[in-house]
Amino acid sequence: xxxxxPTLTEQELEIMKVVWQLETATVRQVYETMLAHRRIAYTTVxxxxxxxxxxxxxxxxxxxxxxxxxxxxxxxxxxxxxVREFVNRVFNGSAEPLLVHLVEGQxxxxxxxxxxxxxxxxxxxx
Amino acid sequence: xxxxxPTLTEQELEIMKVVWQLETATVRQVYETMLAHRRIAYTTVxxxxxxxxxxxxxxxxxxxxxxxxxxxxxxxxxxxxxVREFVNRVFNGSAEPLLVHLVEGQxxxxxxxxxxxxxxxxxxxx
DNA sequence: GATCGCATACTAATAAATTAGTACGAAAGG
DNA sequence: CCTTTCGTACTAATTTATTAGTATGCGATC
Numbered sequence: 024x025x026x027x028x029p030t031l032t033e034q035e036l037e038i039m040k041v042v043w044q045l046e047t048a049t050v051r052q053v054y055e056t057m058l059a060h061r062r063i064a065y066t067t068v069x070x071x072x073x074x075x076x077x078x079x080x081x082x083x084x085x086x087x088x089x090x091x092x093x094x095x096x097x098x099x100x101x102x103x104x105x106v107r108e109f110v111n112r113v114f115n116g117s118a119e120p121l122l123v124h125l126v127e128g129q130x131x132x133x134x135x136x137x138x139x140x141x142x143x144x145x146x147x148x149x
Numbered sequence: 150x151x152x153x154x155p156t157l158t159e160q161e162l163e164i165m166k167v168v169w170q171l172e173t174a175t176v177r178q179v180y181e182t183m184l185a186h187r188r189i190a191y192t193t194v195x196x197x198x199x200x201x202x203x204x205x206x207x208x209x210x211x212x213x214x215x216x217x218x219x220x221x222x223x224x225x226x227x228x229x230x231x232v233r234e235f236v237n238r239v240f241n242g243s244a245e246p247l248l249v250h251l252v253e254g255q256x257x258x259x260x261x262x263x264x265x266x267x268x269x270x271x272x273x274x275x
Numbered sequence: 276g277a278t279c280g281c282a283t284a285c286t287a288a289t290a291a292a293t294t295a296g297t298a299c300g301a302a303a304g305g
Numbered sequence: 306c307c308t309t310t311c312g313t314a315c316t317a318a319t320t321t322a323t324t325a326g327t328a329t330g331c332g333a334t335c
């Protein structure tokens with residue numbers, strides 16, 4: 024199972040974000056957290072967490088009465104591969120045009136740019 | 150019709166890329182182009198181009214026997230809003246972390262970074 | 276020990292995305 | 306004119322995504 028993991032759908036990502044946030048979570052905890060943002064059924068959350076486990080994004084472990092889930096990969100890694108996929112899909116794999124869009128599209132303000140400059144400098148030395 | 154256009158699905162984006170490339174295209178032209186990359190039926194392409202027209206991404210005009218389609222918006226604009234959406238979905242709207250991912254994730258090589266530095270400098274002055 | 280609360284397993288309804296088939300008309304070629 | 310070609314319109318099968326219901330079990334409480 025050297026999983027080239029199936030990709031996360033929109034809703035699945037929402038769940039993953041919550042679990043990453045909580046680090047470890049039961050269905051109920053995720054459910055409660057999501058309820059704060061939108062109407063959703065407990066069983067919906069459960070179904071999706073099961074799917075996420077099948078897809079290899081979550082691991083579950085029995086604990087007392089309920090399962091406790093935890094991410095099987097750090098958020099950074101997963102998001103990184105989502106970025107890679109997006110770049111492939113939209114920009115045919117080349118990241119530079121994405122940058123141009125970000126800079127030109129007012130997605131980034133002056134503070135961001137300063138941050139980036141620093142990051143680049145640091146990175147460029149290594 | 151102040152269209153907050155429905156978003157493009159994966160396959161629809163493939164079609165749009167071809168049409169942007171050709172600037173103006175019939176179903177057959179798009180079909181031929183796509184055939185070079187993968188097996189697909191003529192009618193599939195037609196169906197999708199109809200959907201794209203309904204969604205407001207393509208305009209058609211009768212010309213001789215077949216319709217001629219053209220993009221109703223420039224590629225840059227559409228892609229920009231896809232980027233915005235992605236940033237919203239994955240990074241809760243803040244673009245800076247995306248940058249960090251790009252830089253750290255070996256998506257960008259040294260030449261890219263130089264390019265970006267220039268872009269940023271230019272942009273920062275305005 | 277019957278009932279309530281909470282958990283899971285299993286099932287399923289609905290919607291959206293993807294792919295394509297069939298019918299049919301116009302025109303082009305013989 | 307009849308057949309082939311190419312085009313559209315309309316229909317639809319299949320898959321994937323999204324959302325949730327129902328059945329059922331277990332432990333705590335009255």
